[in-house]
Amino acid sequence: MTTFAIATLGCKVNAFESESYLESLVERGxxxxxxxxxxxxxxINTCCVTNTATAKSRRRINQALRSNPSALICVVGCYVQTHGDDLKKQTGIDILVGASGKSGLAQTIDDAMQQRSLPYVHDIKDITTFEKLKVTRFQHHTRAYLKVQDGCDQFCAYCIIPYARGRERSLALHDVVDQARLLSESHPEIVLAGIHTGRYGKEHGTDLTQLVEDILHHAPALKRIRISSIEVTEITDAFIA
Incomplete structure (x- = not known):
């Protein structure tokens, strides 16, 4: 039996993505x-929002290399997107996946078990659509996370996130509702997660208020909805009402 282990650093979006990787790998045996x-x-699902997060990501990579030098090492996420060239030079890393290609990670791992050295990091400017990941339930949590938005268009001088996550993009409203309904079968509470959640749906002509209303209507089993990463300036009167 082939074993795997996942280390997750950073935000709730990363937690959701790691759960998707876990579920996909378990489905494959x-x-x-x-x-x-x-x-x-x-x-290793990495983070680079601070120097501390970057250092922790490097430590997790080295920990895996020490634990089993012959293991397949897959490094994913923000640190890969921003420091991919450096990671390609590090001996022992077999797969590098940045801000896209995450939905096919389990297949990439299957392929790499047969042929090592399959690193790839897409240009962040080419990532314009939301990549849908499947999660039916969280194995180790009572509360479920649901990634509904990714990326940021603010480009603040002090922040690396737009270069790590790309431009703003959202999961289609009907896809969010379908996944919320599925998660509600196992979890009484979900957290809507994103990099800039308050800007959900701008490219689809909808918004966070409509999203919450639709989830409440179509997933009545939910007892509570939490929202992460939202700015106070993005809370409208309609949302409060």
């Missing part, structure tokens, strides 16, 4: 173990 244990495959 892989068996999850604790990241501190020896595994055949290690997935």
């Amino acid at each position: 892989y068996f999850e173990v604790d990241f501190r244990e020896r595994a055949d495959v290690y997935v």
Whole structure:
């Protein structure tokens, strides 16, 4: 039996993405173990929003390399997108996936088990559509996260996020509702997560208020909806009402 372990750093969006990787790998017959244990495959879902997060990402990579030098090492996420060239030079890393290509990660791991060294990082300017990931339930949490938005268009001088996550994009409203309904079968509470959640739906002609109303209507089993990463200036009168 092929074992895998996942380390997740950073935000709730990363937590959702890691759960998708876990579910996809289990469906393919892989068996999850604790990241501190020896595994055949290690997935490190990285963060780079601060220097501390970047350092923790590097430590997790090195921890995996020490735990099993012959393991397949897959590094994913923001740190890869911003420091991909440096990571390509590091011995022992087999897969690099930046801000896109995440939905096919399990297949990429399957392929890499046969042929190592498959790193790729797409140009952040080319990432313009929301990449849908499937999560039916969270294995280790009572509360579920649901990624509804990604990216940021603000380009603040002090922030690396637009270069790590790309431009703003949202999951289509009907897809959010479908996934919320599915998650509500196992979780009484969900957290709507995004990089800039308050700007949800701008490219679809909808907004966060409409999204919450539709979820409440179509997923009546939910007891509570939380919203992460929203600015106070984005809370409208309609949303409060």
